[in-house]
Each structure stands twice: as C-alpha cells, then as structure tokens.
Amino acid sequence: KREGARGLEDGNGGLAFPDWAYKAESSPGSRQIQLWHFILELLQKEEFRHVIAWQQGEYGEFVIKDPDEVARLWGRRKCKPQMNYDKLSRALRYYYNKRILHKTKGKRFTYKFNFSKLIVVNYPLWEVRGSQGRIQGI
C-alpha cells in the first residue's frame, strides 16, 4: 500500500502520484491557480477521462482527448471566455523551459510531466528560492 500517494489504481496499471503533486488551489495566500495545477486537477477526476487522461505506459504522460473542452474548462476557471487550445498550449509550451512539462513528440496532444521539477516547486526545503530551480541532484 502506497502512503502519501493519491492514485488512479484502476485501469491505469497502478499509476499513482504523490500528494504534493495534488497540492493545487488550496493556497490560503489566495494565489492564482496555475495551469499545471489545473491539469493535475482534471487528471485526478474520472469524470474528465473523456477530456484528458493519463497515457498508459509512460509515468506522468497524459493525452488531451478533447482540446476544446479542456480550453473551455480552463477559460471558465480563469474567467477567460476567449480561451482556446491554441492559447492554452502556448502556456503549456512555456513550461518546457521551466522543466515542468515537455512534449511527447509524435503523439498528438500528448505531454509529460517532469516530476523532478514538481518536487522542487512544492518543496521550499531546497535552496531554490534564490536560484529559481537550478537543481542538479535530481
């Protein structure tokens, strides 16, 4: 039994993620929700499986089955009715350099989380506050 992990143990080959990956919106500091939090949030709920889901096989990889719907949901959350997949995907592309995500080339609408980076952004334990996530040892 995994501890400290929330997962999709059904139909996903035991795919599970640590709790810190699901930290999401519960920020008392009323900080704005970030896109990758939102993506993780959708991925967490079975009701959105027809819209976005984990890709079996690669850990952390997910596929957007309905780009327009994901964009609509994101736009609703951020009060940006004009949101679309073109713009949402641009935001996703900014994550490449930040090492939060990378593209699974060749596979349509498929991206993959970089959980090493996610550890960094969710754990203020490391000395990343001054150097914006330049971690070597992961």
Place this chain on the structure above:
DNA sequence: GTCGGAAAAG
C-alpha cells in the same frame, strides 16, 4: 499540430 518570439495583462 507544434513551436517560440513579442507584447501586454494581472
């Protein structure tokens, strides 16, 4: 579809 520069908004 995907990429990434540029400008702008919050």
Place this chain on the structure above:
DNA sequence: CTTTTCCGAC
C-alpha cells in the same frame, strides 16, 4: 513572474 493574445514559420 505566469499567463493571455497574436502570429509567422515549419
């Protein structure tokens, strides 16, 4: 700083 908007290039 993150994301939105716009867009030319491949």
